[in-house]
Amino acid sequence: MEWIMMVAGIIAVCAVLLVLAFLLPRLSRHPQNGAQRALGTGARAGGKAPGPVGRLFSRSFHSSSRAVGRSGSAGRKARGRMPF
Incomplete structure (x- = not known):
């Protein structure tokens, strides 16, 4: 049960970072770095x-950290492609 909660938490963090990076690209760096630092620990x-x-334990945290980084990067990249 704890495993499912952890996966749901990582998905929620990625979704929040994606939206935050799209709306406020500069302000999304600090939360992204904080999440990656916690996952690195x-x-x-x-x-x-x-x-x-x-x-096995280490790999799951590394892949979660990579997902958080990609999520923030994708939001900033999408914002950069907007015509306005």
């Missing part, structure tokens, strides 16, 4: 688990 903590379990 989780990845480092998960990586301390022994053996393959540590790689």
Whole structure:
């Protein structure tokens, strides 16, 4: 159950960042960096688990951090393509 809540939370953060980056491109950098910093901390903590379990825990946080970065980048990129 915790796993599902974590996935839902990451999806919510990505959606909020996408909208924020589209509406306020400059102001979206700080929340994006904060989310990526928090996920990086989780990845480092998960990586301390022994053996393959540590790689598994770390990988999920790394992929979530990458998704947050891509979401913010996509919002700013879409804003740049707008004709106005």
